[in-house]
Amino acid sequence: MRHWGARTALFLIAALVGPVAVAGPADGAAGPAGGAAGPAAGGAATETVHIDGADAGREFDGLGAVSAGASSRLLFDYPEPERSQILDYLFKPGYGAELEMLKVEIGADTNSTSGAEPSHMREPDEVDCGRGYEWWLMREARERNPDITLGGLQWGAPHWLDGGFWSQDNIDYLLSWLDCAEQHGIAIDFMGGWNEAGYDRDWYVAWADALEEHHPEVELTAADDTPNFGWRVADDMAADQAFGDAVDIANMHSPCGWRTDYSECSSTETARSLDKPLWIGEQSALAHDAGAGPLARAANRMFIDAQITGMMVWSPISAWYANITMADTGLMVAEWPWSGFYDVGRSIWSFAHTNQFAEPGWRYLDTGSRRLDSGATQVALVSPDGGDWSTVIETLDMSEPTTVTLELANLPGKPLSLWGTDLRSDDESDWFRRLGTVRPDAQKITLHLEPGRLYSLTTADGPGKGEAAPRASVHDRLDVPFHEDFDAVEPGRAAPFFSDLAGAFEAAPCAGGRDGTCYRQVVTGQPISWGHVGELPLSTMIGDPRWWGDYAVRSDVLLEEPGHVEIGGRVSGQSWGTPASGYHARVGTDGWQLISRDHALSEEVVLAQGSEAVEVGSWHELTLSMRDQRVRVLLDGEVLAEVRDTRHRTGNAALGVSAWHNAQFDDVRVVPTGPQPQMLPRSSASATSEQGVLQGWTHEAAHAVDDRPETSWSSSLDPSNDLPQAVTVDLGEVERVQALTYQPQLDGGTGGMITDYEVQVSADGQAFETVADGRWRTSTSTKVAAWPATDARFVRLIAQAGEHQCGVRSARAAEIGVVSARGPGLTTTPDGPEQPPVPDDAPAALEHLVPQDEMTASASSEHSDPNIACMAIDGRRSTFWHSAPAATDPLPASVTLDLGRQRDVRGLAYLPRQDGNPNGVITRYEVAISDDGEQFDVVADGTWEDDAAHKYATWETADARYVRLTAVEGHFDVAAAAELQVGYARSPHDG
Incomplete structure (x- = not known):
């Protein structure tokens, strides 16, 4: 990993014109006094910014986040004290990001990105205000920050609405959700319409009238539109008085770009002239190690460029399984509830530099909010009574150090605390560091700025940095055997670690004459989806994505109506709109099947099938057993099929039901079927080339050995860096090795998947010997290359050929493992059959x-x-x-x-x-x-x-x-x- 260092500059940031007082260490000790300030350090450029406290402009609404698409699912299952620590980093004032806004999904039991969130009203005559985890999250947020702004938005809607989404039934549905919020003691501040699905002006007018009658304190925001349509909602609000009067806040998604560096933000003259707040309804938070800089730019430039005063990012926390679409998108990462490990990262501190220095209700100072000639940007804000003020400066695009003199007018002359973050440093002590105290002299402050930094100055009290850390390691895995009998789960609620992909699975009294609690798929009709779930299997995932696949998944199953149930194993991933990958054993009233699916290939292959069926209302034991290349399906202990297949090797487990049928599961177990390979610790990795940041994720070689499947290494996409490309893993010392495991990326794409490979080993990192070569099938499955045991410290995977993307040939790897010869051996994954380009019955x-x-x-x-x-x-x-x-x-x-x-x-x-x-x-x-x-x-x-x-x-x-x-x-x-x-x-x- 790169370390940019240069920490000493952080101690030399602030000096005063006139008698010099250099900002000291974090205790605020005064520096030496005497003489006038000299020229800028190192011959740096100089610039002057005038800041007038009487020039107050738009009101700051805060930086916040969007909890939606099942993004917070696994956070709910975290142990204490880690769960509270994470919530403190997100919401607690003076501790972390101090989120000032939180928008949550109004669930509809349909996949809305990384899973499905439960509906509070699945039928027109029933309401359950206890379903889901968004109520809990809003309570925890407001308990920490009583002034946080809370809102709700729909991605989907229940199936029973008469007239579809833009109907009176949906308005009634939303009013019932607001009634639930009141039952939870949660005051909702704003509501929206349909996420990224357009808008109906007449419906918004009717929705505003309903809010005025039943919840007049709730404001209405529109239209959560995609960037493809720009600020068209502002044009329609200006042209249609009734629509314009109905909407209190105009917003759109990604006006600063989608998963880019967020260097420019946009609005229109019409939007700015509405005399209403402009918000970013959703901006991607990007990856844990890539988002800090772009978010720092957007936090300043949203106002400077576009007069936008509030921003929410998706998501506050990446708390869904690493092999589900868009993983590692959040201000923090918390996808390991079994251990409690979490990753704070730098993005939290990008938000802290604004939210801890200005509260909603403060006003931007137009004279102090601008792009500087150096490439830096600066915003200044003042409290409503004028007694405090702050400024935030980001220098991400500065090419060299510069000195800025702030000339102040109509602002209090109180001392200011100075905080700084080196966004190019991997050292956590360089993030959100209190640098000292600055005392204006003659209404002037001079700051020496370094590139790649984020600085905040404030006269107000309160900024602080949380120090909590998890007790666990990222390497701690969920144990196998795993068992869940659901008896400890409250009826109507989700079981720990089960994450729904489509439909709704919850605890319920067992049917079929069985006592106790079972797990039931309860949705009976296809919801109105944000995308289109269609007839996909209704499914829920469980387990650790890093599980080695030699295990059996077994469950007692019961159909409440004709259809089928499934259990899955070696699930390598799922992308929005596609079924989960892996092997799936299906049994129903029409027979049984053993199916292989790959979400990246949109492939479904029936490996075996038969006529043995199960009847409605009776319990049966269904088992999917996997060991090496042997896959078996058993029903009530009898083997239905045994096949040899190599499409899948690793991943977690799943349960599924045909759409939209009711069925139950009980006594779910995952048990080993053979000894697990002994993976060796990897100290580091290097590569022939690295891509760096691409679409909001980084692709360093270190990601191939970080035990986090959601991250990946990619070779450079520069056409001059053609294949072959290689990653070399350093074990830290010489070990007896016998195999390499290669897990391709799990983000739903195939570009860069390695097909033709060579493996070399070395004891000293200089002389390498080839020990294996061959071809792997294109798929999301983990692959194996094995060889006779040999001694090596360095193991190198060479990508000779791979899947190209529009002619750009590269190599990617989510994880590369090295298998010790002191444990059980593995067999090389053979090249499997490729899917035909067109069906056999084509013309x-x-x-x-x-x-x-x-x-x-x-x-x-x-x-x-x-x-x-x-x-x-x-x-x-x-x-x-x-x-x-x-x-x-x-x-x-x-x-x-x-x-x-x-x-x-x-x-x-x-x-x-x-x-x-x-x-x-x-x-x-x-x-x-x-x-x-x-x-x-x-x-x-x-x-x-x-x-x-x-x-x-x-x-x-x-x-x-x-x-x-x-x-x-x-x-x-x-x-x-x-x-x-x-x-x-x-x-x-x-x-």
């Missing part, structure tokens, strides 16, 4: 396909990276091209394929996006071909079914180099394509 015109790596793609419109044209020919079902939003660039939209040379083309295969979201399915199409890419002739047109299945267009064989698919109509007036293939007639020169 004969697609018998021969143009290799995708010989094609390039361009599009008439693109949504945004990564949904660009080349994703339609990358060989991966999990990625896709998407046209621009309908509001800005409606259909038609087209993708043009350059085949590289002339061919006798005769067909096209189109696979819609496979993530469960129907938006973009092309329903009316046109295919045209061309020799030169300029003049195109239409060869096929027609309509396709609005579903996710493969679709085809064929025509008489014709010579062409270019093939263009035009989406004339599509679901939600947009187009998307996961894969495009071109069929051609082979000739002798094709080989």
Whole structure:
């Protein structure tokens, strides 16, 4: 890990013009006095900023967070005192981030990013205000900070609403949620509409009227829109008086960019002229080790650039399983409830530099809030009575040290405490450090600023840094055997460590004549989803994502109605809109199946099946047993199938139910089926290249050995850094080694997955010997390379080939392990069969396909990276091209394929996006071909079914180099394509 050092500069930050008093150490001791201040240190540039306390502008509303998408699920299960320590870092004044705003999801039992949150009202005639953990989180937040602003927002809605989301039924549903809040003693300050799903102006007017009648203290904010639509809500508020009067606060998502460095924030003149607060309804918090700098920029630049006065980030805490989509996105990380380990990181202190120095109700000073010539930014704020003021300066984009003189007017001349953070340092003692006291002289303050820092000055009391730390280590794993009989779980509540992906699982009295408490899937109808869960298995995950997969999952199961239940093992991950990966044993009223799923490949393969069935209302024991390459399914102790398969090696367990059926589980056990491999400690790792920050995550070599599957190493994506690329693991001392384990990234993508590999070992780090090589199948599964036992301190994995992304060839690894020869051996993972590019029943015109790596793609419109044209020919079902939003660039939209040379083309295969979201399915199409890419002739047109299945267009064989698919109509007036293939007639020169 890089360590930028330069701590000494932190002690030399503040000096006064006139008689010099240099800020001393944290005790605030005065520095030497005498003489006038000299030139800036080291010849640094100088700048003057005027700050006038009489120039108060917009009111500061605070920096906060959004708890949604099951982001806080595992935090609820944390042990004490760690759980309280985490909550203190988030909410306690003078301790950590001191969050001033908290927006929570109003659950609807549908997957809303990283899981499903429970609804308080699943049917129109029942309400349960105790479900879920958001009530608990809001209580804990307000207990620590009584002045925190609390709000609610929907991602989905229950199935029973008459008229859909924009209906009176939904307003009644929201009013019942506010009534629940009152029962919990929680005063809600604001409410919204539908997260990133547009808005209905008439509905907002009706919603505002209902709030005025029943909860007049609650303000209404709109519209939680995606950045693709900008501040269109402000335009509509200005044009429609009733809508404008109904909405109290205008907001949008990601006006500072999505998972970028947040260097610029935007609003519109219309938005600023509304005379209403402007908020960032959601900005990504980014990864634990990448978010601090971008968040520091956004905290200042939201006001400087856009007059935005409040920001909420998703999420406050990354507290969901490491192998579920978007893991490691939060101000903190807490995904290890069995041990209590958590990671504070730097982002907490980026927020502390603002929230601990200004309270909601303070006002920004326009004269002291600006971009400096040096590249730094500064905001100044004053208390309502003018008795205190603060300033926050971030220097992330400064290229060299600078000196800034603050000329003060109409501000109290009290001493100011100075705090600083070196955002480039990995040393925690360099974060949120009290540097001393600054005393203005003649209404002037001079500060020496270093690049990469965050500074705060305040006359107010209160800033402080929490010192709590977890007792556990990140390496502490959840023990196997694991057992849950649910008898200690309160009815209607979730069991510890069970995290719902879709549907709702909760404790309930056992059915079928069994005493005690069981675990029941309770939702009976498909909710209105933020995305589209559809007929995915309703499922819940349990366990440690790092479990080695030689274990058996067993559970007693009971169907309450015709359908099926599942138990899963070696679950390597889940992405929003897709079923969980791994092996799944399914049994129901129509028979049984053993299924393999891979969320990154959008792949589902039936490995075995049969007619043995179970009846409704009776209990049966279902077991999924895995050891090495052998996978077995047992029903009531009888073996239904035993197969040899290598698609999955590691991961946690899952339970599932067919949608939307009721079923029960009891006595869930995970037991070992063989000895676990002995993994050696890894002291460090180095790589031939590193990517650094990409889309809000860092990709250092150290991430391949940090025992955190949510992080990953990636080689540089610079085209000049082609494969091969390598990671070298240092064990710290010579050990007897026999195998290497490779876990690809688990974020739902396949770009960079290593396919062709070589393993080398060395005792001294100089002379390396090859001990293994081969090919691995593209999948999210952990892979193994084994060799005869040998002595080594250094083990090197070389990526000779891998999955490319739009022509960029790189290598990625979530974890690389080294197996000791003193424990049980492992067998090398063999290369498995690749999924065929089109189904076997495709038209004969697609018998021969143009290799995708010989094609390039361009599009008439693109949504945004990564949904660009080349994703339609990358060989991966999990990625896709998407046209621009309908509001800005409606259909038609087209993708043009350059085949590289002339061919006798005769067909096209189109696979819609496979993530469960129907938006973009092309329903009316046109295919045209061309020799030169300029003049195109239409060869096929027609309509396709609005579903996710493969679709085809064929025509008489014709010579062409270019093939263009035009989406004339599509679901939600947009187009998307996961894969495009071109069929051609082979000739002798094709080989």
